[in-house]
Amino acid sequence: MKKHWMRTRRNDPEGLRNRVLDVAADLFQSRGYHATGMREVVSATDTSSGALHHHFPTKESLGVAVIAHRVAPAVRETWIEPIRRAESLQSGIRKVFRNVIGGIDRRGAVRGCPLNNLAMELAYSDPLFRDALQSIFTEWQAALEVRIADTPGGGRLGRARRAAAATFIIASYSGAMNLAKATQSAAPLRVAVRTLSEWLREQQVVAG
Amino acid sequence: MKKHWMRTRRNDPEGLRNRVLDVAADLFQSRGYHATGMREVVSATDTSSGALHHHFPTKESLGVAVIAHRVAPAVRETWIEPIRRAESLQSGIRKVFRNVIGGIDRRGAVRGCPLNNLAMELAYSDPLFRDALQSIFTEWQAALEVRIADTPGGGRLGRARRAAAATFIIASYSGAMNLAKATQSAAPLRVAVRTLSEWLREQQVVAG
Numbered sequence: 514m515k516k517h518w519m520r521t522r523r524n525d526p527e528g529l530r531n532r533v534l535d536v537a538a539d540l541f542q543s544r545g546y547h548a549t550g551m552r553e554v555v556s557a558t559d560t561s562s563g564a565l566h567h568h569f570p571t572k573e574s575l576g577v578a579v580i581a582h583r584v585a586p587a588v589r590e591t592w593i594e595p596i597r598r599a600e601s602l603q604s605g606i607r608k609v610f611r612n613v614i615g616g617i618d619r620r621g622a623v624r625g626c627p628l629n630n631l632a633m634e635l636a637y638s639d640p641l642f643r644d645a646l647q648s649i650f651t652e653w654q655a656a657l658e659v660r661i662a663d664t665p666g667g668g669r670l671g672r673a674r675r676a677a678a679a680t681f682i683i684a685s686y687s688g689a690m691n692l693a694k695a696t697q698s699a700a701p702l703r704v705a706v707r708t709l710s711e712w713l714r715e716q717q718v719v720a721g
Numbered sequence: 722m723k724k725h726w727m728r729t730r731r732n733d734p735e736g737l738r739n740r741v742l743d744v745a746a747d748l749f750q751s752r753g754y755h756a757t758g759m760r761e762v763v764s765a766t767d768t769s770s771g772a773l774h775h776h777f778p779t780k781e782s783l784g785v786a787v788i789a790h791r792v793a794p795a796v797r798e799t800w801i802e803p804i805r806r807a808e809s810l811q812s813g814i815r816k817v818f819r820n821v822i823g824g825i826d827r828r829g830a831v832r833g834c835p836l837n838n839l840a841m842e843l844a845y846s847d848p849l850f851r852d853a854l855q856s857i858f859t860e861w862q863a864a865l866e867v868r869i870a871d872t873p874g875g876g877r878l879g880r881a882r883r884a885a886a887a888t889f890i891i892a893s894y895s896g897a898m899n900l901a902k903a904t905q906s907a908a909p910l911r912v913a914v915r916t917l918s919e920w921l922r923e924q925q926v927v928a929g
Contacts, residue, residue, distance in 0.1 A: 544846045548755040624845050632903040633841040637832050638752045643905065650903055680900065680909050681893070681916045688896025692888065695840040695858055697851065701888050708889045715923050 530568045533558050537575050538583035542627045546576055546634055573641055576631075580645045584627045588649050593656045602660040602667070603713050606682065610706035613690075617699040625694040629687050654679045666716050678716065685709050738776050741766050745783050746791035750835045754784055754842055781849055784839075788853045792835045796857050801864040810868040810875070811921050814890065818914035821898075825907040833902040837895050862887045874924050886924065893917050 536557045540549040551572055555565050569575035592609055599605025617623050624630075628649055635642040657679035661667035667675055689705035744765045748757040759780055763773050777783040800817055807813025825831050832838075836857055843850040865887035869875035875883055897913035 545753070545755055545842050547753055548842075548846070622845065625841060629899055630841055633833060633838055633899060634753050634756075636903045636905065637830065638756070643903075647904055650900065677912045677916060680897075680912045684896035684900055684909060684913050685889070685893050686896065687899045688892035688894065689888075691837055691841060691895045691899065692858065692892055695844045695851075696855055697844065701892060704885045704888045705892050708885060712920055712923075715920075 526568070529558070529560060529564060533560070533565060533568060533575070534579055534582055538579045538627065541576070541579055542630060543624050546631060551575075576635075576642060577645060580631065580642060580649075584631060584646075585649050585652075588628050588653055592653055596656050596660055599660075602657075602664050603710060605660065606709060606713070607706060610686075610702055614699045614702050614706075617693065617702070623690075623694045623697050623699070626687065626690045629690060650683070653683060657682055682709060734776070737766070737768060737772060741768070741773060741776060741783070742787055742790055746787045746835065749784070749787055750838060751832055754839060759783075784843075784850060785853060788839065788850060788857070792839060792854075793857050793860075796836050796861055800861055804864050804868055807868075810865075810872050811918060813868065814917060814921070815914060818894075818910055822907045822910050822914075825901065825910070831898075831902045831905050831907070834895065834898045837898060858891070861891060865890055890917060 533554060537549070537554050540553060540557065551565065552562070554575070555562050558565065569578065591613065595609050595612070596602070596605040599608060628646065631642065632646045632650075636646055654676070658675050661670070661675045661678050667678070670678070685705050685708070686702075689701045692701035693699055741762060745757070745762050748761060748765065759773065760770070762783070763770050766773065777786065799821065803817050803820070804810070804813040807816060836854065839850065840854045840858075844854055862884070866883050869878070869883045869886050875886070878886070893913050893916070894910075897909045900909035901907055
């Protein structure tokens with residue numbers, strides 16, 4: 514039975530690859546990249562060191578794959594798609610915060626934003642990861658700029674002002690998440706979304 | 722000569738302790754807590770493993786001491802004292818950002834905020850460090866609340882609104898620093914200080 518089970522695993526390389534990415538993304542998110550050893554990934558994935566190394570010869574290659582196939586999709590799902598699909602910029606931002614705060618309330622703990630966590634740990638010290646992380650921020654920023662241009666106030670702003678507004682929205686969210694993580698409480702995110710909503714109204718960067 | 726030099730070192734335990742804290746704070750800041758080994762601290766401090774362990778028996782004890790004796794003073798020097806001493810809240814915030822941006826321009830790289838870096842890496846996974854990091858945020862927040870209450874607009878706000886404004890200022894700064902670190906550019910900090918200044922004016926949370 515054991516042999517058959519192992520054979521099944523071996524015959525599903527795509528499944529193993531996905532399990533490794535899930536496990537590594539989870540460990541990087543909760544403990545950090547450097548605090549996670551390849552041996553822990555092996556043991557949490559219930560595989561062998563050889564099988565892991567077949568897919569990811571180095572920890573760096575696993576890090577790059579987690580950023581591309583887990584972190585980037587998480588930012589798209591959490592922020593970019595809801596902003597694109599929302600009726601208005603403001604309702605989109607509110608929805609994003611509501612979902613994130615809801616997740617924290619359900620979990621009872623704040624693990625932080627997977628993009629921020631890795632960017633804070635790796636963007637200065639590891640040029641290898643910097644470009645990959647930066648391109649996710651660029652995509653996030655671009656999605657916000659498009660929605661800002663859609664609003665009556667945003668349409669009147671020049672390109673640089675729209676870019677600044679998008680940066681400020683991302684910065685407020687990221688920093689509120691920092692505070693939420695540091696204090697293990699969703700309260701800073703509630704403050705940020707309320708203040709951001711007021712700010713967007715004052716800027717008239719809201720749907721008419 | 723060597724012997725005399727070593728004896729001098731041994732006879733200056735306070736000096737060694739301070740050198741270890743400087744070196745460890747620098748390594749934690751540039752690479753992260755988990756990415757830094759005690760052996761690197763020993764070699765960068767030019768001491769022995771025994772001498773290091775005499776002062777800091779564990780890496781955790783070194784981490785706690787770095788937070789108390791290097792990170793907290795850095796936040797006081799960078800943020801809390803300039804805000805306390807500034808003519809107005811707004812001029813204080815501008816001065817803080819100007820200094821931080823100047824430091825980045827001189828260095829040509831963004832290592833991030835020492836408090837944020839450690840909080841992002843350790844606040845979720847290490848309860849040991851969480852309280853120490855959180856109390857620095859609390860002190861920072863309190864200093865801002867006091868200055869906000871001093872302003873004409875802030876004096877009219879209730880306590881909860883003043884606390885929210887302080888949280889939003891810290892969040893915008895922290896998040897802008899995240900983006901600055903992720904993109905290795907001071908541009909997000911320039912955007913944040915301009916937008917924050919406008920926001921403070923709109924809130925009338927500025928000195929009259």
